[in-house]
Amino acid sequence: MPQYQFLQWCLYALWALLVFAYGACLGSLINVIAYRMPKGISIVTPPSRCPACSTKLSWRDNIPVLGWIALRGRCRYCKTRISPEYPIVEAAVGFLFVVFYVIWYVVPGTSPLGGALNVLTPYWAVMNDASRTWPEFVVLLILVASLFAMTLVDAKTFTIPIQLTWVPAIVAAVVYPLHAAWVSRPGSFGVRTTPGWNWMIACPDVTRWDWIGLSLGGMLGIGIGLLLLRTGLVGRSFADYAEWEAKAKASAQTADAVGTAAAAQQDQPNADAAQITTSTPTTPPSNSAPPSSPPSSADPNANPEMWMAYPHARREMVRELAFLAPCVLLMLVGWYAGRHFGGVSYDPIFGAYSAKAAAPLWLAVLSGVFLGYLIGGGVVWFVRIFGSFAFGKEAMGLGDVHMMAGVGAALGWIMATLGFFGAAFVGIAWALLGRLAGGGFKRMLPYGPFLAVATVLVVVCKPAVEWGLSHLTGQPIRLP
Numbered sequence: 168m169p170q171y172q173f174l175q176w177c178l179y180a181l182w183a184l185l186v187f188a189y190g191a192c193l194g195s196l197i198n199v200i201a202y203r204m205p206k207g208i209s210i211v212t213p214p215s216r217c218p219a220c221s222t223k224l225s226w227r228d229n230i231p232v233l234g235w236i237a238l239r240g241r242c243r244y245c246k247t248r249i250s251p252e253y254p255i256v257e258a259a260v261g262f263l264f265v266v267f268y269v270i271w272y273v274v275p276g277t278s279p280l281g282g283a284l285n286v287l288t289p290y291w292a293v294m295n296d297a298s299r300t301w302p303e304f305v306v307l308l309i310l311v312a313s314l315f316a317m318t319l320v321d322a323k324t325f326t327i328p329i330q331l332t333w334v335p336a337i338v339a340a341v342v343y344p345l346h347a348a349w350v351s352r353p354g355s356f357g358v359r360t361t362p363g364w365n366w367m368i369a370c371p372d373v374t375r376w377d378w379i380g381l382s383l384g385g386m387l388g389i390g391i392g393l394l395l396l397r398t399g400l401v402g403r404s405f406a407d408y409a410e411w412e413a414k415a416k417a418s419a420q421t422a423d424a425v426g427t428a429a430a431a432q433q434d435q436p437n438a439d440a441a442q443i444t445t446s447t448p449t450t451p452p453s454n455s456a457p458p459s460s461p462p463s464s465a466d467p468n469a470n471p472e473m474w475m476a477y478p479h480a481r482r483e484m485v486r487e488l489a490f491l492a493p494c495v496l497l498m499l500v501g502w503y504a505g506r507h508f509g510g511v512s513y514d515p516i517f518g519a520y521s522a523k524a525a526a527p528l529w530l531a532v533l534s535g536v537f538l539g540y541l542i543g544g545g546v547v548w549f550v551r552i553f554g555s556f557a558f559g560k561e562a563m564g565l566g567d568v569h570m571m572a573g574v575g576a577a578l579g580w581i582m583a584t585l586g587f588f589g590a591a592f593v594g595i596a597w598a599l600l601g602r603l604a605g606g607g608f609k610r611m612l613p614y615g616p617f618l619a620v621a622t623v624l625v626v627v628c629k630p631a632v633e634w635g636l637s638h639l640t641g642q643p644i645r646l647p
């Protein structure tokens with residue numbers, strides 16, 4: 168092996184180690200989030216402590232993965248067992264980050280991994296090109312870490328904390344336009360992108376003021392919807408759920424009490440038979456509150472069967488449509504305004520759009536982030552609203568809507584849509600695995616983890632899918 172190649176590999180190994188350490192540290196943060204957020208404890212204070220003896224952990228104990236191994240999985244002070252979930256999460260996030268690093272920046276070229284893996288590399292991530300694409304790589308890693316945290320919390324509590332879904336969206340809305348402004352300054356080299364696209368996520372072309380107008384209008388509409396929600400002009404959906412649950416539980420309990428009283432009466436020789444027959448058939452009003460159901464906590468989602476029995480799902484969808492009305496309206500207004508004032512016209516001879524003036528790249532990229540947010544969340548919301556109307560039960564959670572909106576902002580609308588539809592297949596695969604494992608994991612799982620896994624799979628497999636589609640159709644198919 169030539170010497171320069173050896174040095175190159177040392178460099179790769181060093182970077183992989185750094186990426187792993189970065190992932191493990193974020194994994195450590197994810198552990199804190201997954202432990203504290205459902206309990207409503209602040210993530211910053213107090214500092215990590217042993218849950219059994221409350222002793223503050225030293226910096227050595229806090230080192231991801233290694234800290235747990237050094238302690239052999241027991242608290243230094245009280246020797247209580249520490250769950251292996253913590254180092255496993257840290258190592259898994261680190262490993263996932265290294266996988267992306269290897270696919271993006273190591274595989275292409277003359278690696279001993281071979282040319283077969285080259286199809287996994289996206290167009291914009293060419294070997295040794297990390298200096299020009301690292302901001303996008305960082306956004307991707309932050310998205311993956313956020314999805315990991317959402318999956319853990321969702322699997323444990325059936326709730327996705329909305330703040331977690333904002334992390335990738337905000338990071339993408341800041342990093343991408345800044346990077347675009349940086350590379351479009353005079354004398355810059357620009358960035359590598361998928362052919363036919365001008366950024367690494369799906370963005371409108373710089374001549375398409377209509378799409379830019381639509382995305383800006385849509386985000387403005389979301390802002391107005393939130394304002395209406397805050398002022399109370401639009402009602403929050405499922406706002407009366409807790410009240411309904413309390414009532415349903417109370418009447419279920421009275422029914423139980425009446426049943427017990429009736430059973431007691433049955434033992435009494437003088438009991439009035441007619442009274443027994445009238446009181447015993449009383450059943451709980453909701454057939455989904457089985458007597459064995461656990462006592463409810465403050466969180467309505469702690470009891471998913473109960474949640475599904477809520478009878479007003481259709482009515483609540485009308486509220487959500489009211490929230491969405493300004494968004495839809497302003498999208499249309501933005502579309503026409505952009506078309507009109509931007510002078511967007513289609514030239515059938517060249518088969519291309521033109522405009523009075525090209526939009527700056529950062530604006531087109533910001534618009535791509537917004538479009539991803541609106542379409543990524545919109546597809547899920549569409550299914551939620553129509554599913555709820557059709558079945559009279561809540562279909563897809565609002566947390567899933569927020570999650571895919573965040574995914575769309577970070578990866579663009581194409582990837583978010585692919586991820587959403589891919590999640591159904593991941594769900595089917597999970598069910599089949601459960602069947603094979605003999606009902607080993609019968610536990611009902613919320614949809615969020617499937618969405619997260621499908622999103623990561625889509626990111627990894629997209630170049631391979633393009634490659635396959637291109638070979639099948641004989642035409643180059645390229646997705647940003």
Ligand SMILES: [Zn+2]
Nearest residue numbers: 217220242245
């Ligand atoms: Zn302890």
